[in-house]
Amino acid sequence: MSILDINKIRKDFPILDEKVNGRDLVYFDNAATTQKPSIVLDALANYYGHYNANIHRGIHFLAEKATSAFEDSRTTIQKFLNAAHKEEIIFTYGTTDGINLVAQTYGRKFLKEGDEIIISTLEHHSNIVPWQMLCAEKGCVLRVIPIDDKGDLILEEYEKMLSEKTKFVSVVHVSNALGTINDVKFIIDKAHAVGAKVLIDGAQASSHITIDVQALDADFYAFSAHKLFGPTGMGVLYGKSDVLNAMPPYRGGGEMIKEVTFEKTTYNELPYKFEAGTPNIADVVAVKFAIDYINDLGKENIAAYEDELLKYATEQLSDISGLSIVGQAKEKVSVVSFVLDGVHPQDVGVILDQQGIAVRTGHHCTQPLMNRLGLPGTSRASFAVYNTKQEIDKLIAGIHKVKKMVL
Template sequence: MYKVFDVLEIRKDFPILNQTIHGKPLVYFDNAATTQKPQSVIQAISEYYQEFNANIHRGIHTLAEKATAEYEGTREMVRKFINASSTDEIIFTRGTTESINLVAATFGRQQVKAGDEVIITTMEHHSNIVPWQMLCEEKGATLKVIPINDAGEIILEEYEKLLSERTKLVAAVYVSNSLGTINPVKEIIDRAHAFGARVLIDGAQASAHLDINVQELNCDFYAFSSHKLYGPTGIGVLYGKRELLDSMPPYQGGGEMIKEVSFEKTTYNELPYKFEAGTPNIADTVAFKKALEYVNEISKPVAAEYEHELLTYATESLQEINGLRIVGTAKEKISIVSFVVEGVHHQDIGIILDTQGIAVRTGHHCTQPLMQRFGIPGTTRASFAMYNTKEEIDKLVKGLHRVVKMFR
């Protein structure tokens, strides 16, 4: 573990930051979309292909056994990272989206019937809206939505009114990717369980910033992605309580998820392999362990405290810009600032900032219903990671002053 949090030393671990864009030093403020990767993660991918590239689980030769051990080592690391009770509860997927779709296609199709209800929040990513819409349309169930206030916070009293004995599942985002709002997921879970409903938490944004303890939360499912956690793309996690995963049918058919196959009948494999059909993304899964080790070495609480300093500094600095309005002012937030500038389209802001080497995200951020709630087509979003600096925020503010001057 780092003895002292030194952002300049941390930046040295991320080679992509040492470049210029349009002749300007890169300022990367698109971390909510995907984080950059430390050298240890990049090296781990290369080492896998150079030293022990082989398929896993079924081979008995040395390379296969090495690859299997490294792959399963990541599963154990994930278990510890979120404090699951067993590696049987850790299912590898391609990302948060596939994890949510897996639950919708298995638990959802099995448990949700005509007349039942599924509850989501206004601030959900499309990945936690569309699978439930599809399920409800197929089953004749009803999708209900928890409203939010003008600060971008869930209205718990209205949530209580939506819950009933017809509620089969509540699917809620832990942290909004558009607003940065940290939702009271423990309360959401407890209130749903009081009605016998199950709860899925979308942890895509939360996992890099907050300590995650699935047993303490008592969530039934928890989904997140490696690439938002300083790891590779194409690998994600679904945590599920063992008794639920045991009762759910397989998601896909093929190799690895079976015990025995005949033309008359197939016997399915044990957890977690029942849900992991086919050759997996071995290299990126192996490298994901290095990302988790890196985050543990830095210490997530220490990094989160620094990121909160960045959030506070950015919020205060941006409010000095004439015509700029921050969208999402919840009391509890991670290091995300979304904003609109009067008279300037968010895409124009993004293009002009890019000429200054500043990478931000513009648009609806896959949360169109949330944008409709605020009556806007989209925002400019700056999202900060532990390798960002206040000096970079100063560059963002300077760039936005330039934008305002150009359009007025």
């Protein structure tokens, strides 16, 4: 039984009072983006209404207040990830941006023709396409860790792939499509044993799993604010300071420089070397409040409650004839993908939406994974701490209605 007061938590999220097609909103699309508590919405309004100013370069009151709030978020994120140094936290526009930053800086500088990059079958397109682009440019070889039929990585095959040719490994911490939690510590340790660097895509893990980048020994860790009750358009790339210092800048412009002449430019210190131009100030300021909200609830409490929801949903869905759950890994977060015999996933989504129930349908930006599973896509229900078992009951009733209408 959860120690959290879920009814109280639900009141923190104004959007949950919305009606969809005359029905109470049931929001089960949290793996795509989470809803935002009032404390985050208020932080955005407070910044724009009371101390909107550009940061770092101004000496007036508003600029100094904005700069302080901006850098407070960096410190909060450092603690959230247990990074060793504040300057190891780079603000990006999201997980995709962070992965591209690493591919286009570390990859371009240090990888060469014939070097091997390892990803996995579970990857989101954002952790596939940047590496394909790099391989096309540099002549590197992309290798892929296979999965079993339950959706677990076959780590024995991963170990066989590793060699002196392996220079980089980039894998997802948690699958957005199946909910699989990968043993990233094992993956990192094995990669380091052959001298490879490792990036972990933490987009789906950030709101569900306690993350300690020092314990993991990750070289890079990327995530997006909007997956953990924060704003869209803002993300984080953690990198070990020695690795980041060895990398060239990603973009040129203001803030990432020390001195500019027409003959030569010298670059700024970390983290500013990678933060060219006016950043997404308001959203960076607001993400601190999202993380504070998570910390106040307790990540372990959130995880325990979401696991309750996952188990309940899995049990209830398993009782529906003709429904198959896709992805039954040993360790999962609160994501359930499913297919219904004779019904296209898009039709499932449309009919559920008519009942006020928001799920995600399609390939979930994981087309290679869907190809491996032999599916065009799935319907995906993903749960957050503000969801309830009563809402899952509505989902079950909605799926029965789908069957009556389509079959």
